[in-house]
Amino acid sequence: MLSQQERDEIEAEFPHYEKKRGVSVEAMKIIQRHRGWVSTQAIEEISEFLEMTPDELDGVATFYNLIFRKPVGKHVILVCDSVSCWIMGYEEVRSHLLSRLGIQFGQTTGDGRFTLLSVPCLGACDQAPAMMVNDKLYGNLDPAKIDEILEAHA
Amino acid sequence: MPKLVIDEREIEVPEGTKVIEAAEQLGIMIPRFCYHPALGSVGACRVCAVKFLEGPFKGVQMSCMIDAKDDMVVSTTDEEAVEFRKYVIEWLMLHHPHDCPVCDEGGHCLLQDMTVSGGHGVRRYLGLKRTYRDQYLGPLVQHEMNRCIHCYRCTRFYQEFAGYFDLGVMQIANHTYFGRFKDGILESPFTGNLSDICPTGVYTDKPSRFFGRRWDYQRSPSLCINCSLGCHITASARYREVVRQEARYSEAVNGYFICDRGRHGFHYAKSETRPGKALVDGREVTTEEGIRAAREKLAELMSRIESDGVACLGSARSSLENQAMLKQLCQKMGWQDPSYFVDESLAKKVKTAVTRLEPELTVSLRDLEGSDAIIVVGADPINEAPMLALAMRQAQRKGGKIVVLDPRPISLPCDYTHLPVKLDEINLYLGALIKAAVDPEAITDAEKDVARFYREAPMLEIFVDSLQKKASSLAQELRASQRVVIVCGTQVVRETTVVLAGDCVSLLRAAKKQAGLFYLLPQANAFGASLLTNKEFSFLNTLEGMENGSIKGLILVENDPFYSFHHRQRLDLAIEKLDLLIVLDYLESPAVRKAHVFLPTSTLYETGGIYINQEGRAQAATKTYLGGISIAQISGGNHPPRIYGSEIPGGEARAAFQFLDQIGDGGSDEDETASRQNPLRWLSANLPALAKIPPFGELTEAGMLINSSDEGTGQFSLDWKEEKDKGDMTGDLLEVILTDLTFGTEELSSFSPPLRKLERKPCLFMQVNDAAKMGLSSEDRVRIKLDEGDVEVDVRLEENMAPGVVILPRHRLLEWQKVKRLPKFVRFEEIEKVSD
Ligand code: SF4
Ligand code: SF4
Ligand code: FES
Ligand code: FES
Numbered sequence: 010m011l012s013q014q015e016r017d018e019i020e021a022e023f024p025h026y027e028k029k030r031g032v033s034v035e036a037m038k039i040i041q042r043h044r045g046w047v048s049t050q051a052i053e054e055i056s057e058f059l060e061m062t063p064d065e066l067d068g069v070a071t072f073y074n075l076i077f078r079k080p081v082g083k084h085v086i087l088v089c090d091s092v093s094c095w096i097m098g099y100e101e102v103r104s105h106l107l108s109r110l111g112i113q114f115g116q117t118t119g120d121g122r123f124t125l126l127s128v129p130c131l132g133a134c135d136q137a138p139a140m141m142v143n144d145k146l147y148g149n150l151d152p153a154k155i156d157e158i159l160e161a162h163a
Numbered sequence: 164m165p166k167l168v169i170d171e172r173e174i175e176v177p178e179g180t181k182v183i184e185a186a187e188q189l190g191i192m193i194p195r196f197c198y199h200p201a202l203g204s205v206g207a208c209r210v211c212a213v214k215f216l217e218g219p220f221k222g223v224q225m226s227c228m229i230d231a232k233d234d235m236v237v238s239t240t241d242e243e244a245v246e247f248r249k250y251v252i253e254w255l256m257l258h259h260p261h262d263c264p265v266c267d268e269g270g271h272c273l274l275q276d277m278t279v280s281g282g283h284g285v286r287r288y289l290g291l292k293r294t295y296r297d298q299y300l301g302p303l304v305q306h307e308m309n310r311c312i313h314c315y316r317c318t319r320f321y322q323e324f325a326g327y328f329d330l331g332v333m334q335i336a337n338h339t340y341f342g343r344f345k346d347g348i349l350e351s352p353f354t355g356n357l358s359d360i361c362p363t364g365v366y367t368d369k370p371s372r373f374f375g376r377r378w379d380y381q382r383s384p385s386l387c388i389n390c391s392l393g394c395h396i397t398a399s400a401r402y403r404e405v406v407r408q409e410a411r412y413s414e415a416v417n418g419y420f421i422c423d424r425g426r427h428g429f430h431y432a433k434s435e436t437r438p439g440k441a442l443v444d445g446r447e448v449t450t451e452e453g454i455r456a457a458r459e460k461l462a463e464l465m466s467r468i469e470s471d472g473v474a475c476l477g478s479a480r481s482s483l484e485n486q487a488m489l490k491q492l493c494q495k496m497g498w499q500d501p502s503y504f505v506d507e508s509l510a511k512k513v514k515t516a517v518t519r520l521e522p523e524l525t526v527s528l529r530d531l532e533g534s535d536a537i538i539v540v541g542a543d544p545i546n547e548a549p550m551l552a553l554a555m556r557q558a559q560r561k562g563g564k565i566v567v568l569d570p571r572p573i574s575l576p577c578d579y580t581h582l583p584v585k586l587d588e589i590n591l592y593l594g595a596l597i598k599a600a601v602d603p604e605a606i607t608d609a610e611k612d613v614a615r616f617y618r619e620a621p622m623l624e625i626f627v628d629s630l631q632k633k634a635s636s637l638a639q640e641l642r643a644s645q646r647v648v649i650v651c652g653t654q655v656v657r658e659t660t661v662v663l664a665g666d667c668v669s670l671l672r673a674a675k676k677q678a679g680l681f682y683l684l685p686q687a688n689a690f691g692a693s694l695l696t697n698k699e700f701s702f703l704n705t706l707e708g709m710e711n712g713s714i715k716g717l718i719l720v721e722n723d724p725f726y727s728f729h730h731r732q733r734l735d736l737a738i739e740k741l742d743l744l745i746v747l748d749y750l751e752s753p754a755v756r757k758a759h760v761f762l763p764t765s766t767l768y769e770t771g772g773i774y775i776n777q778e779g780r781a782q783a784a785t786k787t788y789l790g791g792i793s794i795a796q797i798s799g800g801n802h803p804p805r806i807y808g809s810e811i812p813g814g815e816a817r818a819a820f821q822f823l824d825q826i827g828d829g830g831s832d833e834d835e836t837a838s839r840q841n842p843l844r845w846l847s848a849n850l851p852a853l854a855k856i857p858p859f860g861e862l863t864e865a866g867m868l869i870n871s872s873d874e875g876t877g878q879f880s881l882d883w884k885e886e887k888d889k890g891d892m893t894g895d896l897l898e899v900i901l902t903d904l905t906f907g908t909e910e911l912s913s914f915s916p917p918l919r920k921l922e923r924k925p926c927l928f929m930q931v932n933d934a935a936k937m938g939l940s941s942e943d944r945v946r947i948k949l950d951e952g953d954v955e956v957d958v959r960l961e962e963n964m965a966p967g968v969v970i971l972p973r974h975r976l977l978e979w980q981k982v983k984r985l986p987k988f989v990r991f992e993e994i995e996k997v998s999d
Contacts, residue, residue: 052344062328064344071333071340 011054015043019058030061033069037076046077074126082117082124084162087141090127093134098151102138105152109159122162167218167235182226182237183211193239194248194277196255196362197314198227201419202324208314209251210277214241223247252281255312258293258337259363261286267305268364270376274312295340300330301348302920303423304357305369308340316360317341320420326556326576327351341365348921351576352549352905355426359410359419370427370917371399371407384411386774386784387425388480388687388767389912390548392528393776394421395864398768403811404433404793405768415527415780415865422549423921424905428912432766433793436751436914439813442761450762450815454825457745457760461826464716464743465496472715473743474705475501477695478722479513479686480911481819482772483781484859485764486688487842488820489720490695492827500700503692505724507701508985509685510693512653512661516682517693519665520779521872524672526648526679527778532557534679536644539567540593540664541586542652542683545574546903548777551650551683552576564640568592570965571655571902572928580637582630583930583965586656586898586986590663590886592634594620597667599638600647605674612879613673616666619883647671648679653689655900657986659881666879682777690775694850694871709737716743720819721764723752726910727973729901729987731980732951747819750910764819765790770835772818773843773862775869782866783859790814896988897933898968899947901979913975925977926959927994928970934960937991947971948993949981955997969994 011019022035036055037047044051047070056066070076077085088106090099110118110125117124133139136148147158166175169186176185181204183193196208204227213226218235223244226237238244256278263269295308318332318341329350333340343349357366380399385408387394394417399407408429410421431437441453448456465473475498477489489501504510531537531554544552556577559565565579568589573581584592598620606617626634641647651664664680671678684690702724708714710733717738728734738744738757746758749766767774769790775781792813794803804812821838839859846853852871907913907922927945939945941960946953947969954977964970969989971979 049345062344064329064331067344068331068333072335074335 011040011058012043015039016058019055029059030065032059033061033066034073034076037066037070041077046080049078052078074128080117082121084122084142085124085126087126087128087131088114089129089131089133089137089139091130093130094138097137099138101152102140102150102155105155106140109155123159165231165233165235167231167233167237169237170239176231178230180231182213182229182231182235185231186213186226186237186239191239193226194281195227196273196277196312197316199316199320199360199419202316202319202360204228205315205319208255208312210248210255212244212247212251213237213239214244216241249281249283252278252283253287256283256286257288257290258309259312260292260309266307266310266364267367267372268310268361270378272364273362274310293337298342299346300343300366301354302917303369303427304349304354305367305372306342307365307367308342310364311339311341312363313339313341314362316362317357317366320356320360321351321354323560324420324556325351325353325356325553327353330357352423352545353420353553355423356410356420368407368409374406375401380406381788383785383787385767385771385787386687386782387421387428388774388784389424389428389909391684391687391689391777392416392548392550393687393774393780393782394425394550395782396421396425398429398787400768400788402794403788403791403813404795405429405787413864415529416776416782417550418529420550420553422553422905424549424909424912424918427915427917428909429768430916430918431750431911431914432768433796434751434914435796437749437763438751438755438761439763439792440815441763442755442758444759445756450817453760453762454822457762457826460743460760461496461716461745468715469713470497471499472708472713473498473718474708474714474716475499475718475720476505476702476705476722476724477501477503477692477720479503479684479689479692481688481692481721482767482770482774482784483688483691483846484772484839484842485720485819485823486691486695487846488823489718491842491845492823495827500697501695501720502700502702502705503696503722504685504689505702505722505728506985507703508658509653510696510701511658512656513684513689513693514696514698515658515661515665516651516653516684516777517690517779517871518873519662520680520682520870522868522870524665524668524678524680525778525868526681527780528554528681530679531555531648531650531681533561534558534563534646534648535561536564536641536647537566537650538593538596538641538647538667539565539569539573539650540652541569541589541654541656541660542650543569543571543573543902544650544683545576546905547652547654548683549905555579555650564637564644566596566637566641568596569652569655570898570900570968571970572961572964580633581963582626582633582637583963584630585965585967586660586900588965589656589660590881591621591625591883593660593663593667594883594886595623595625596634596638596641597670599623599635600641600644601670601674602642606670609673613670616879616881617670621883644676646677646679648681650681650683652683654683654685655902659886663881666881669878684777687776688774690777690779690869691773691781694775694852694869706733706737709740712740715741716745717741718745718747719754719758720747720823721749723748723750723754723910725753725980729980729982729985730951731978733983734980747822749816750914762822763816764822765816769816770818771859773856773859776866779869779871780866781853781856781862781869783862785860790816896967896990897994899949899982899987899989900968900970901973901982901985901987902970904972904974907975908973922974922976924957925972925974926957928959928961928964930964930966930968931960931962933966933969933991934958937994937996939994939996944997945994946997948989948995949979949987950983951981954979954981 018039019036022032056063138150139148194210206228211226216236297306321330358368385396385398395411395413397409397411440447443456559577567581668678668680745760747762767784768787771786791811943958
């Protein structure tokens with residue numbers, strides 16, 4: 010069941026859209042903020058609230074790679090693998106992250122702390138190579154800086 | 164109109180025609196996957212590439228995306244275009260399995276054709292292939308997602324065209340997935356079309372898996388006879404049984420699609436219970452013996468009774484040939500004319516409809532898609548004639564307004580306004596709506612009776628408060644509309660409603676709107692049956708005659724009154740009193756078991772036949788196979804018996820018209836083709852409406868529109884004042900409305916094993932407030948007291964239905980035939996909760 014808080018937040022979006030279903034993406038972001046990810050049950054709950062079928066909503070959910078349809082770790086790391094970052098040292102960033110975390114892209118560390126995902130361009134080419142942890146952007150990465158960042162996220 | 168050149172040939176096409184369509188008109192079939200004439204263009208697959216040499220576009224472009232324009236010069240064979248298409252196929256095939264031999268689509272697969280014709284014979288890609296998980300989609304459609312080429316046809320059909328949203332597209336890019344949120348039975352009653360339109364083997368027809376390839380089948384143009392619309396179908400048979408049916412394009416009726424009832428409704432023809440041998444007093448005999456017995460017994464009977472002591476009941480599911488031959492036989496033998504409808508009131512309503520359908524009022528199913536307002540009166544499209552709902556959706560998608568006046572909990576796959584009113588109130592409400600929709604200025608010069616009809620029609624104020632607002636905004640919209648169609652059912656409505664629907668259309672036309680009339684009739688050939696029905700004669704007279712002993716012999720031709728008559732006990736007793744019961748049918752029924760002589764008739768698959776749909780369109784179904792008992796049944800799964808002979812095993816069934824012919828003239832054994840000319844000649848000589856009916860086989864694809872209207876009969880005869888008095892006749896009673904469901908009530912399709920899996924459990928629909936008065940909630944089971952006993956059934960509560968009625972489906976699993984007289988009313992106390 011959607012919590013009262015979740016409902017209120019979704020309802021607050023209604024005035025911005027012509028139809029309830031227009032709120033799909035916002036609603037899923039809200040749920041994801043509260044629950045970390047959007048479960049199959051959540052899809053059913055939200056779709057009912059927005060008066061659409063779960064099939065339609067899941068079509069939207071699975072279209073966006075930042076709507077998580079599987080549980081993620083406490084912190085989600087989005088590493089840019091696009092051109093500027095690649096030129097500026099992405100490969101070192103990548104291999105350092107993989108070996109430090111001991112996982113591949115798309116996986117979550119055994120202790121549930123980190124999920125590692127790739128994204129194409131964070132719009133931070135001027136600070137390449139770059140990555141994002143949760144909502145925060147980190148640029149000009151090198152192995153030492155990465156270690157520091159990881160330490161800071163308990 | 165743009166004029167362009169394609170492959171050095173010139174063509175002129177209407178503005179807005181795509182280049183791919185223009186080429187098709189020249190007979191040039193440009194490859195396509197995503198483009199479909201009913202779904203339009205999306206430019207998703209890139210396989211329709213052609214080269215534009217001159218004109219507003221240059222170079223390789225998608226022919227499905229570009230409108231034909233003046234001065235275009237297009238080449239489909241240009242080397243660059245050919246090469247482009249070849250690469251497109253190659254990349255579409257990257258992830259596609261290489262296993263056409265085990266794919267259910269193999270042999271009728273567009274992808275297979277394109278791959279072969281595009282010259283992509285050798286695979287260069289050596290990498291891993293993407294694989295998907297398939298889903299369970301119910302009993303009708305098999306899912307194999309690895310075969311998908313992402314053309315989006317399925318989801319465009321399912322959601323946009325048909326209006327159901329439990330199947331769609333998930334994921335993105337290389338992972339794009341077409342299916343459902345979770346495994347489960349597809350909700351739409353149009354799912355079989357997925358198998359038809361998917362250009363590969365992702366969706367295939369499930370019940371016919373592992374039976375054969377397209378080229379193994381005997382395929383023939385046929386018709387659906389599972390409702391009165393008469394959709395076009397291609398029937399496929401193998402090993403003496405119909406295996407599969409597909410939609411067949413029809414310009415006027417169904418377009419490219421059909422419903423699942425029609426697609427899978429054919430199993431009665433190969434049912435294990437289908438009686439295939441003639442019976443005399445329950446004993447199997449040869450067909451010739453059967454015919455002889457029928458003749459002898461009839462002669463014996465006629466020697467001791469009056470000639471009107473023999474009565475005949477034909478049917479609305481029989482071909483026109485059978486119906487006509489029966490009437491011919493009656494006349495020849497000096498019997499009373501046959502009746503064709505078990506329910507007398509239904510017969511009257513159909514008669515009214517048939518006589519009201521003047522050619523200028525008639526609209527075809529496809530015309531209806533172009534209307535800007537549709538008023539449905541006492542009809543439940545999804546449950547009574549599914550393809551009607553699909554056509555209504557197309558009208559609504561183009562901005563048409565849909566209004567439904569019906570007491571039942573109507574549900575439609577489109578936007579609509581439902582005014583749930585009682586059957587006794589429909590007339591007044593319809594009158595009020597139409598009156599409000601007419602601009603008084605527009606009818607100032609109307610004829611006297613029209614003017615009076617308009618003047619006396621009720622005002623919108625008659626709508627109860629809760630419906631007032633809805634009704635007046637509707638009236639506004641209706642007033643603005645130009646092409647209005649009134650769709651009127653004949654099953655549940657009062658007789659006067661059928662008259663009124665026609666009058667309202669006439670009024671709208673007098674008010675200078677392009678109004679049209681669209682009736683739904685009870686069965687595939689109800690129109691034909693009605694043409695042959697004499698007004699003064701009905702099955703009720705027959706029944707009374709049987710009861711008082713004046714009728715001693717009864718011949719039932721492809722009609723099982725035990726299925727449709729509402730008062731079983733009365734029928735049982737009357738049949739007991741007969742001296743002779745002769746039954747001709749292809750369905751198993753209590754009547755077959757009671758018959759003194761039974762003769763097994765052929766189905767439309769074995770004989771073909773002419774059927775007249777609800778619009779008055781006479782259409783022909785051709786023969787699909789020669790008949791006989793299926794090899795599967797005869798061999799029980801093993802090798803067929805090693806017996807050699809020239810006869811078709813189990814091929815005793817004959818067309819009813821042949822049997823009737825033989826009963827009449829002493830059994831001169833004419834062949835089917837010769838025998839068929841008989842009733843057709845008789846029809847053209849005796850029924851003015853059918854004077855021009857061509858010989859069988861010469862009816863065109865479009866069929867022939869029959870005009871049987873009888874101008875002026877009963878027009879504007881309705882007395883509004885009298886109607887108003889009837890308003891609350893029912894007091895504190897509940898009307899029991901017997902009704903149809905998409906699956907489970909229609910006689911022929913109820914024999915279909917795959918459709919049986921889709922039937923909903925029988926239930927009694929009740930309006931929430933009525934149920935609350937009785938303290939009933941939705942999980943409850945009730946016993947409803949009918950005249951001849953009780954029916955026990957689950958309750959289903961609905962908001963959107965009229966108060967004061969309960970809806971009882973004529974479900975094959977329900978013994979509902981306990982009603983003495985229709986309409987049937989019960990008191991609230993007569994529905995009681997069953998405690999468990
Ligand atoms: S499933 Fe069939 S119809 Fe749907 S996108 Fe794939 S190939 Fe096209
Ligand atoms: S709508 Fe009626 S005629 Fe058409 S396919 Fe369905 S059952 Fe058959
Ligand atoms: S390419 Fe990495 S941030 Fe733009
Ligand atoms: S048919 Fe034109 S792009 Fe698919």
